[in-house]
Every structure is written in structure tokens, then in C-alpha cells.
Amino acid sequence: MADRIYNPNPELAKKAHCKSMQQYKTMHEKSIEYPEAFWGEIAKEFYWETATSNDKFFSYNFDLNQGDIYIKWMEGATTNLSFNLLDKNVKCGNGEKIAFYWEGNDPDDYSKLTYKKLLQETCMFANVLKSKGVQKGDRVAIYMPMILELPIAMLACTRIGAVHSVVFGGYSSDSLAERIMDCKAKVLITADGVFRGEKLLLLKNICDDALTKVKAHGHEVECCVVVGHLRRLANPHGKITGETKNGVNGTSNGGSSEPNVSWDDDRDCWWHEEMEEAEPSCYPVWVAAEDPLFILYTSGSTGKPKGVLHTTAGYLIYAATTFKYVFDYKPGDVYWCTADIGWITGHTYVVYGPLANGATSVIFEGTPFYPHNDRYWSVIDKYKVNQFYTAPTAIRSLMKFGDELVKKHDLSTLKVLGSVGEPINSEAWLWFYNHVGHGKCSIADTFWQTETGGHVITPLPGATPMKPGSATFPFFGVLPELLDEDGRVIEGEGEGYLVFRRPWPGMMRSLYGNHDRFQTTYFDRFHGFYCTGDGARRDADGYLWVTGRIDDMLNVSGHLMSTAEVESVLTEHSDVAEAAVVSKPHPVKGQCLYCFVTPNEGRIFSKQLSDELKRKVREKIGPFAQPDVIQHAPGLPKTRSGKIMRRILRKIAIGDKNVGDVSTLADEAVVDVLFQLRP
Ligand code: ATP
Numbered sequence: 001m002a003d004r005i006y007n008p009n010p011e012l013a014k015k016a017h018c019k020s021m022q023q024y025k026t027m028h029e030k031s032i033e034y035p036e037a038f039w040g041e042i043a044k045e046f047y048w049e050t051a052t053s054n055d056k057f058f059s060y061n062f063d064l065n066q067g068d069i070y071i072k073w074m075e076g077a078t079t080n081l082s083f084n085l086l087d088k089n090v091k092c093g094n095g096e097k098i099a100f101y102w103e104g105n106d107p108d109d110y111s112k113l114t115y116k117k118l119l120q121e122t123c124m125f126a127n128v129l130k131s132k133g134v135q136k137g138d139r140v141a142i143y144m145p146m147i148l149e150l151p152i153a154m155l156a157c158t159r160i161g162a163v164h165s166v167v168f169g170g171y172s173s174d175s176l177a178e179r180i181m182d183c184k185a186k187v188l189i190t191a192d193g194v195f196r197g198e199k200l201l202l203l204k205n206i207c208d209d210a211l212t213k214v215k216a217h218g219h220e221v222e223c224c225v226v227v228g229h230l231r232r233l234a235n236p237h238g239k240i241t242g243e244t245k246n247g248v249n250g251t252s253n254g255g256s257s258e259p260n261v262s263w264d265d266d267r268d269c270w271w272h273e274e275m276e277e278a279e280p281s282c283y284p285v286w287v288a289a290e291d292p293l294f295i296l297y298t299s300g301s302t303g304k305p306k307g308v309l310h311t312t313a314g315y316l317i318y319a320a321t322t323f324k325y326v327f328d329y330k331p332g333d334v335y336w337c338t339a340d341i342g343w344i345t346g347h348t349y350v351v352y353g354p355l356a357n358g359a360t361s362v363i364f365e366g367t368p369f370y371p372h373n374d375r376y377w378s379v380i381d382k383y384k385v386n387q388f389y390t391a392p393t394a395i396r397s398l399m400k401f402g403d404e405l406v407k408k409h410d411l412s413t414l415k416v417l418g419s420v421g422e423p424i425n426s427e428a429w430l431w432f433y434n435h436v437g438h439g440k441c442s443i444a445d446t447f448w449q450t451e452t453g454g455h456v457i458t459p460l461p462g463a464t465p466m467k468p469g470s471a472t473f474p475f476f477g478v479l480p481e482l483l484d485e486d487g488r489v490i491e492g493e494g495e496g497y498l499v500f501r502r503p504w505p506g507m508m509r510s511l512y513g514n515h516d517r518f519q520t521t522y523f524d525r526f527h528g529f530y531c532t533g534d535g536a537r538r539d540a541d542g543y544l545w546v547t548g549r550i551d552d553m554l555n556v557s558g559h560l561m562s563t564a565e566v567e568s569v570l571t572e573h574s575d576v577a578e579a580a581v582v583s584k585p586h587p588v589k590g591q592c593l594y595c596f597v598t599p600n601e602g603r604i605f606s607k608q609l610s611d612e613l614k615r616k617v618r619e620k621i622g623p624f625a626q627p628d629v630i631q632h633a634p635g636l637p638k639t640r641s642g643k644i645m646r647r648i649l650r651k652i653a654i655g656d657k658n659v660g661d662v663s664t665l666a667d668e669a670v671v672d673v674l675f676q677l678r679p
């Protein structure tokens with residue numbers, strides 16, 4: 001169905017960092033056979049205060065039978081992240097280059113930050129943190145909107161060796177409190193509030209709630225630094241003209257519509273007041289290669305979130321290398337990743353990867369639908385974006401509005417399109433390719449996880465012939481395998497558990513404060529392998545197709561199927577915007593298919609549509625796959641990062657109101673609606 005091959009645009013391939021499959025294969029082989037030489041060469045592009053010795057460059061144990069799991073890269077080396085990202089770029093003449101364009105929720109709010117200014121702001125805020133008693137190894141929680149102070153706060157932590165834990169600014173006070181307690185943060189950084197579309201979120205008030213809960217549990221956050229973001233929006237929805245305003249460089253207007261922000265004089269302070277006094281330089285703290293860099297919680301799609309721990313040197317070289325090759329970034333390009341910095345995609349591909357390459361990127365505060373449903377296309381047009389990285393959920397929700405909105409804007413600067421977060425169905429892939437990329441851009445369907453730190457299976461834009469829906473081949477240093485139930489390696493074509501045989505530099509090192517959970521979650525199922533928890537299929541050409549969570553696999557009358565396969569067929573129908581499929585126990589077949597379907601804008605859900613869809617699945621996959629139930633779903637339960645939470649849908653399918661942990665759910669109301677609409 002989707003096995004047609006789309007070759008990279010020859011114009012793009014000619015100038016790409018990786019120009020052909022031959023070159024990719026040679027580089028991949030080298031990265032596997034001689035990891036020290038391969039990554040050692042790349043490490044030379046960065047600054048090391050102390051060098052590593054070659055015999056200690058790389059060591060690990062993936063086999064629980066041999067003892068505890070560990071992963072170490074570049075032992076003995078010392079460095080500083082912010083120094084490599086900022087000072088180095090300024091020193092080599094890029095000080096005046098734009099690091100970030102900031103595009104606010106309101107199209108009239110925008111700003112920009114050069115590398116030089118970013119370095120200065122980072123140093124100043126690092127000094128503020130020091131004045132609050134933050135030292136190397138201390139944890140700093142960050143709960144902020146997509147404003148420039150967010151990367152500044154993260155970089156300031158790295159400047160002094162503090163460990164940041166960014167919590168997505170859409171989480172509830174309970175989720176925030178849980179994460180603050182788990183990492184025992186000393187300081188919390190936030191903003192008074194933010195507008196997302198028309199909606200006002202009073203972040204500081206949510207923080208106060210969270211800090212009260214944290215205190216009740218016996219942990220105390222010593223200080224809360226608050227960016228007066230709403231204060232500087234003189235009139236949040238008013239029109240003010242001017243070159244630059246409301247970003248870091250913008251004027252701070254006392255504010256006509258200052259929000260009601262709760263305050264604790266002993267604990268809270270304003271960011272701008274602290275910065276007034278701060279020194280503009282700060283000598284970097286040199287940290288060891290394996291010192292912690294950050295903690296980040298997974299999306300919670302499958303259960304209780306896990307506090308993934310990443311360390312310094314390996315993460316740096318891996319973020320830098322994947323960014324360069326996967327987006328084929330060149331000096332002068334403008335890159336835009338729509339992910340919130342509160343997710344791993346935002347950490348690696350809004351902050352660390354781009355800055356490590358001296359790149360210019362866009363940070364966007366708003367939503368794809370505000371003020372109109374063409375906001376993404378207008379931002380690409382405005383900044384002449386060359387690489388655009390987003391998620392299937394966004395693509396599907398924008399497809400609903402048809403391609404007229406896309407056509408209104410000039411997207412001719414685009415070269416590479418990226419997708420991440422979920423398997424991308426071929427329908428969405430083709431729409432992205434044809435309508436957004438005009439059939440001339442490469443699509444990087446990047447498979448990776450919070451745990452992997454960076455892309456692990458992905459096409460390279462100038463090299464890899466693409467198949468819609470396939471993440472294709474492993475990145476440098478990555479050695480994937482497919483295993484069957486009994487842990488036997490599946491050679492050639494087949495489907496099984498997706499695992500990795502050995503670590504790459506950017507891989508997680510532990511779950512914070514819980515190495516046991518780390519070992520049992522990822523290394524106990526198959527000894528000697530890192531288990532992703534996802535299933536995948538390898539086709540006759542060796543392409544890898546990630547089919548979704550192992551837990552989401554279906555077994556109908558003895559036929560093993562993945563939900564992604566069925567969903568892909570359902571969304572091919574022109575009336576269907578989104579679909580999610582789960583299994584439901586069945587007395588005869590073992591399991592049967594229960595499908596949730598969201599119709600396109602302006603289309604209605606009907607018995608006729610339901611019958612057509614059943615027929616389609618039977619024709620495309622086989623009679624055994626015919627769904628038993630097709631339910632109307634005006635909306636689907638999603639994590640705040642936009643992923644469908646199938647474990648909740650499984651509960652709805654069987655009518656069990658006991659849906660479990662919903663703390664990471666974006667909108668709880670959809671669950672009730674779906675219970676009501678059960679046929
Ligand atoms: P939790 O681990 O708490 O359940 P999560 O797995 O959703 O949450 P993330 O680390 O953000 O948290 O997501 C990684 C998962 O996203 C992968 O394991 C995979 O299931 C899915 N994924 C990401 N990118 C792709 C892709 N390109 N193709 C298919 N699946 C993808």
C-alpha cells in the first residue's frame with residue numbers, strides 16, 4: 001500500500017552532509033566497528049577542558065547476568081555544555097548571528113536573540129542561581145511557557161553544573177508537585193502566566209498550589225523565580241507595533257492588565273529584578289563527562305512517568321550529530337521545531353542540537369490554530385523556514401482543514417520536513433509530502449524516545465529513499481534488532497520487539513534515583529539488549545516500520561496485528577481525520593478490534609461510514625481483521641504531547657470507568673464524552 005519509494009530530491013542530495021546510501025552505509029559501519037574513532041573525530045569539534053583517554057572512551061554492560069547495567073562515554077573528560085554552545089560560537093565570529101527568533105502567541109509579539117546576547121543572559125542568570133545558593137549537582141525545576149527565558153534558564157543551569165528538570169507548562173499542579181518531589185528540586189523557575197490561543201494560564205498560581213503540596217510532603221523549595229511575562233504584554237490581545245517587543249529584548253511595560261499573581265515574599269522573586277543586579281559574565285563550572293545534565297519525565301502514555309537521566313558529554317555529541325545529519329542543517333538555514341521544550345524533542349531539537357551547530361531557529365509560543373488555522377504556514381513563510389519538524393498529531397489536525405490554507409502561504413524555502421512522536425500513517429505522510437513539501441522535500445520520520453536522547457531510527461534527507469510510514473534505518477552508532485517472544489533474533493523480514501544491542505552516546509544512563517526500575521523496565525525482558533517497548537517490522541528491503549507499543553499489539557483469532565496498521569487503513573478514508581484502534585476481549589476470537597473514529601471537519605459520523613470502514617479494513621488487511629465496533633469519537637484522549645492514550649480507550653471499549661492515572665491527559669472531558677457515545 002505505502003511501499004512506493006520516494007527518492008530524495010537530487011538538488012538536495014548533491015549538497016547534503018550525507019549524499020548517498022553508500023556514504024550512509026560506510027559511515028554507519030565505521031560507527032559500529034570503531035565507535036572510539038567515529039565519535040572521537042566528532043568530539044574534536046567541541047571544547048574539552050580535560051581530555052579523555054582512548055582506552056576509557058566507551059564502556060558499558062547491557063547484560064543483567066553480568067551485573068548492573070551501566071553506560072559510559074568519554075570517561076575522564078571534563079567540559080561545560082553552555083561553553084560549547086555559546087562561548088565557542090561567539091569566539092568563532094558568530095556572536096551577532098541569531099540563535100533564536102521568538103514568535104509569540106499573538107502574531108504581533110516577536111523578538112530575537114543573538115548568540116552574544118544569549119551568552120550574556122545565560123551568565124547573568126547563572127549568577128542569579130548562584131546567589132540563590134544553587135551549586136553543582138543541585139536540581140532546578142523549570143515550569144515555563146515557550147519564551148526565551150526558558151532556554152536561558154536551562155543553559156544557566158548547565159553553566160554552573162546544576163541539573164535541570166523541565167516540566168511541561170501544561171501540566172497540573174499535582175503533576176508538577178510529583179516531579180518536583182521526585183527530583184528534590186531546590187529552586188523553581190516559572191512565569192506569571194501565558195496565553196495559549198485565547199486561553200490564559202496562570203502558571204505562577206499553579207506553582208503555588210504545587211509548592212504547598214510539596215511542603216505538605218516534607219520537601220521545601222527554597223526559592224521561586226518568576227518571569228513577568230504577562231506584565232510585559234501591555235495588552236495581551238491588543239495590537240502594538242514596533243520592531244521588537246515582549247521578548248527578552250522587549251520593553252517591560254508595567255502593564256495595564258496585570259494579572260492576579262499570588263506571592264510569597266520570603267520565597268518568590270521576579271526574574272527582571274534579580275537580573276538588574278547580575279554580573280554579565282560567569283566562569284563555567286567544568287563537569288565530568290558522565291555528570292548529570294538533566295532529568296526529564298516521559299510522556300506517561302503507558303503509565304506512571306519515568307524520570308529519565310541524561311549526562312553531559314555523550315548527550316552533547318549525539319544531539320549535535322543527529323541535528324546536523326537528520327535535518328541536513330547548513331549555516332544560514334532557519335530551522336523550526338514546533339515541540340514544546342518541556343518534551344525531549346524540545347530539549348534535544350529546540351535547544352541543545354541547534355545551538356551545538358550554531359544554528360538559527362524559531363521558538364514558537366502559540367498553537368497551530370491561533371489566530372487562525374494557518375498559523376504554522378504563516379510562521380514558515382514569515383521566517384523563511386528551511387527545516388520544519390512537527391508531530392503526526394499536528395499534521396492530522398491541520399489536514400482536516402484541507403490544503404487551501406497551506407496554499408495561501410509561500411513555503412518554497414522548505415527543504416526538510418520532520419515527524420516525531422507516533423507512527424505517521426501514510427495518508428498524513430503523503431499530505432505532508434505533497435502539500436507542505438510540494439513533492440520536493442525529504443521527510444525525516446524520526447523514531448526515538450525520551451530515553452534515547454536523540455533520533456535512533458531515521459532517514460537522512462539526501463541519502464535515504466523514503467517509504468511513507470517507515471522510519472527506515474538506524475542512525476550512526478545504533479544497532480537495532482527485532483526479537484521474537486523467546487528473545488531469538490529475527491533475521492531478514494519479520495516483526496517483533498524492537499531492541500538495541502549496544503548504547504550510542506546520547507542514551508539515558510538511569511532513571512533518577514531508581515536504578516532498579518531502570519534495569520527492570522528496559523533490560524530485564526531480554527538480557528543483553530535495551531528494550532524500547534515498541535514493536536517493529538522489517539520489510540524485504542530491510543526498512544524498519546515501527547508499529548507501536550508492544551502493549552497495543554492485537555491478537556485476533558491467532559493473527560498478530562499492530563494498531564498502526566489498522567489505523568492507517570481507517571485514516572485513508574476521505575471522511576476520517578483520526579482513528580485509534582484497541583483490542584477488546586472476545587469470547588471466540590480471543591480479541592476483537594474496537595475502533596474510535598474522528599470525522600473530518602464538516603463530515604458526519606454515520607452507519608454508512610461505519611460500514612464502509614469495516615469493509616475497507618477487511619479488503620486491505622483481511623477478513624480476520626474486520627472491526628467489531630466502530631465508535632464515533634469527536635475527540636481522542638491524548639497526552640499533553642499529543643499522543644493517543646490507548647490504555648484509556650481499552651477501558652472505554654470494555655465500559656470500565658476505572659481508567660487509571662490520567663494526570664498526563666490533555667483534556668479529561670473527552671473521556672466522559674466517549675463513555676456516553678459507546679454504542
Ligand atoms: P511513557 O514512556 O511514559 O509511556 P512515551 O513513551 O509516550 O511515554 P516519549 O519518550 O515522549 O514518551 O515517546 C517515545 C515513544 O513515542 C516511542 O517509544 C514510540 O512509541 C513513539 N514514537 C516516537 N517517534 C515515533 C516514530 N517516528 N514512529 C513511531 N513511533 C514513535
Ligand code: MG
Pocket residue numbers: 298449533
Ligand atoms: Mg515510553
